Each structure stands twice: as C-alpha cells, then as structure tokens.
Amino acid sequence: MHEFQRITRLPPYVFAVVDELKLAARRKGEDIIDFGMGNPDLATPPHIIEKLVEAASNPRNHRYSASRGITKLRAAIASWYGRRYGVEVDPEREAIVTIGVKEGISHLALAITNPGDLVMVPSPTYPIHTYAMVLANGNVIHVPLSKGDDFFENMVNVIRPIWPRPKILTLSFPHNPTTVCVDIEFFKKVVAFAKEYDLIVIHDFAYADLGFDGYMPPSFLQAPGAKDVGVEFFSLSKSYSMAGWRIGFCVGNPQLVDALRKIKSYLDYGAFQPIQIASIIALNGPQECVEEIRQTYERRRDVLCDGLNRIGWPIEKPKGTMFVWSEIPEPYREMGSIEFSKFLIRETQVAVSPGIGFGGLGDGHVRFALVENEHRTRQALRSLRAVFHEKTQKRAAS
Numbered sequence: 001m002h003e004f005q006r007i008t009r010l011p012p013y014v015f016a017v018v019d020e021l022k023l024a025a026r027r028k029g030e031d032i033i034d035f036g037m038g039n040p041d042l043a044t045p046p047h048i049i050e051k052l053v054e055a056a057s058n059p060r061n062h063r064y065s066a067s068r069g070i071t072k073l074r075a076a077i078a079s080w081y082g083r084r085y086g087v088e089v090d091p092e093r094e095a096i097v098t099i100g101v102k103e104g105i106s107h108l109a110l111a112i113t114n115p116g117d118l119v120m121v122p123s124p125t126y127p128i129h130t131y132a133m134v135l136a137n138g139n140v141i142h143v144p145l146s147k148g149d150d151f152f153e154n155m156v157n158v159i160r161p162i163w164p165r166p167k168i169l170t171l172s173f174p175h176n177p178t179t180v181c182v183d184i185e186f187f188k189k190v191v192a193f194a195k196e197y198d199l200i201v202i203h204d205f206a207y208a209d210l211g212f213d214g215y216m217p218p219s220f221l222q223a224p225g226a227k228d229v230g231v232e233f234f235s236l237s238k239s240y241s242m243a244g245w246r247i248g249f250c251v252g253n254p255q256l257v258d259a260l261r262k263i264k265s266y267l268d269y270g271a272f273q274p275i276q277i278a279s280i281i282a283l284n285g286p287q288e289c290v291e292e293i294r295q296t297y298e299r300r301r302d303v304l305c306d307g308l309n310r311i312g313w314p315i316e317k318p319k320g321t322m323f324v325w326s327e328i329p330e331p332y333r334e335m336g337s338i339e340f341s342k343f344l345i346r347e348t349q350v351a352v353s354p355g356i357g358f359g360g361l362g363d364g365h366v367r368f369a370l371v372e373n374e375h376r377t378r379q380a381l382r383s384l385r386a387v388f389h390e391k392t393q394k395r396a397a398s
Helices: 015-027 046-056 071-085 101-112 127-135 151-159 184-197 254-267 273-284 288-310 330-348 374-397
Strands: 095-098 118-123 139-144 168-171 200-204 230-235 248-252 323-327 365-369
Touching (some): 015 330, 046 273, 071 095, 071 248, 095 254, 101 127, 101 230, 101 254, 127 168, 139 151, 151 184, 168 184, 184 200, 230 254, 248 254, 288 323, 330 365, 330 374
Parallel strands (some): 118 168, 200 230
Antiparallel strands (some): 323 365
C-alpha cells in the first residue's frame, strides 16, 4: 500500500489506551465513573429542542443549506456579540457558521496554511489546535503553558530567535486542559504582538460562559485592533449544552472569514438547517439556561476539588472551563500520566484523561472533565480516598 503522509504525521491516539481499559472494565460489569472525555451530560434547554422539532417538521428545511450559514443565524451571531461584548460584527463579511469548532479550525487551517508554515501553539493544549495545523502541512512550534508561568513572556522568548517567522498563533482561553485564564490586558498585548510579528491569531473561545467565582472570560475581539489580526471561534456545545448538534461559528477578520467561506463552499453544504434555526433561538432567546449550566459546572468543580484536597490530592480550583487539571500526586508521579490513568481505572474504577494526550508537557498531569453529577463525583472520591489511604499507610510502614 501507499504511504499517506498526512496520516503518518499523526501520533498514536493516546486516549485509546485508557478507552480500551474502560471498555474492558464495563464488559466485566464494573461501574466506571468517567471524567475522561469532555462530553457534556446536561440536556439541551427545552426551548431550543422545541424549535429544532418544529423546524425539522418543515420539509423545506430538509434541503441543502448554505455552507456559510443562513442569513438569520449570522445576524443572530452579530447581535449576540454586540450584547455580550460590545463588539460590532458585520454578519455578511465578519461571521460564518461552522459545523462545530473542530471543523472550523481544521478548515481554516487548510485555507491559510502553506506547506512548511510555522504555527505557534501552546503546550499542552486541546489536540485539534496542534493537529489541524499538522494536517494542513504546517510545522508546529510549542509554547510552554502552565499555571504560574507568564505565558506571554514565553511566547516572546519562543518567537525571537526563530527565522523565518511563524505565520499563525493559535490560542484558547479559558484554556483546555490547563484551565489557565486571562484578562483583556493579555489580549491587548497579543494584538500588539501579532502586529509586531505579522501573525494571524486564531482564538478558540469554547468556554466563554464557564467562568467561576465572579470571573467573566473576555473575548479576544474586545481588544482594540483584534479584527485586524485574527478571528475567534465560539461553540454552542458547552454554553447551551449542544455538543452533539455540532454547531459553532467564526467571527473577526473579514479576509480570514472569507478564506474559510471559500474552502467550506467546496467541502460542505453547511449544518442541517433545523439545527441552524434552533441555534438562532439559543442565541436570541432566554439566557437563564446558560447561567444554570454554568452554576452546575461550578458546583461540580467545588465537590471534586474540595474532595480531592480532603483526601490529600492538592488541587487549586480553576476559574474557568469544565475541567480540573491536576498534577499527579507525589507518590504516583514517577508512573507518568498514562500508567497513572490506567492505575486509577483498575484500582478505583475512576477514569481521567492522561495529560500526555494534550502534548508532552502535560505528562505530569491528568484532566478531570466535570461530566459526572455530584453524587457520582462523591462516589469517585470515596474510591480514590480508599486507595490513597492504603498507599499512604504502606509508605508509613516502610
């Protein structure tokens, strides 16, 4: 058989190792409490579902749609940005609907990345931020991102000695998996940085509504001049619990939006039109559901983090996202994230994501997704406490 170069550039799927263990345990009848995949378990709000059902009942909505999104949805996107962030968006030139953010970033990467272009990406990070660029034949430069670091200073230190200069900078705050959050001053510096080094900025704003303890994540587009250098992607997956619906959008620089529009016109016919119609209701309709979803994740965060701290697994509560990013506890640190994740499944029936799946700099950590309810989370904590207590007792005895 032929060699497929794009495929050979992709590493083995790290999470598959843990997924296989979970599947084997479930086949044996074990109850696995699964914090692994960031797959929202909350139901989509009823008024959005009702609109989907109504729209899907109309045969006119069963035809091909527009690849850049229907006009009324793009108008709703522009209105939403104006209300939420005070950002003016032209729905014709500066907004485009995507079939989820993974599709949007991947297609934009194909549109704007030439073979060999250098792309700056945080490490660790959500895999598509790296591999969308790899699949587009770009070369990724990793910028270390960890709590306590000055990430902006890391970007400056990474770019200064590089020639030719990178073309693209991909960011996502609040950040998955590290949960690092930034303020608007950070984005102002990013805009100046992008202009100095002639960088295109792509910001993934998936967790726009999941800020805790009074923290409100800023939009990249709120920074003056942001639309001169980049775009922002938003997904309805978390804010409106519409993950399986696969709907999102990209807004910002008209040249980049047009590049995405052009490549999408060759590759897809847009999302199913009833989903787009229901998304208009999500953006324009009552927003109390978004706050209820946010509060649910905050309560789950508190139960998990308070419980981990009580059993001797120190963790700082994140200010944003639907994740908890934790350093592997000291007695187990030498195992590395894959072996430690396998250990947790075998010994506690608790599943987490190994940090190395988000990049080599994540190997000393694991990620909890807040997708189990509070009762199940407490059940997981009891299992973890029993194993941690046993390990501590053995160490004391030795």
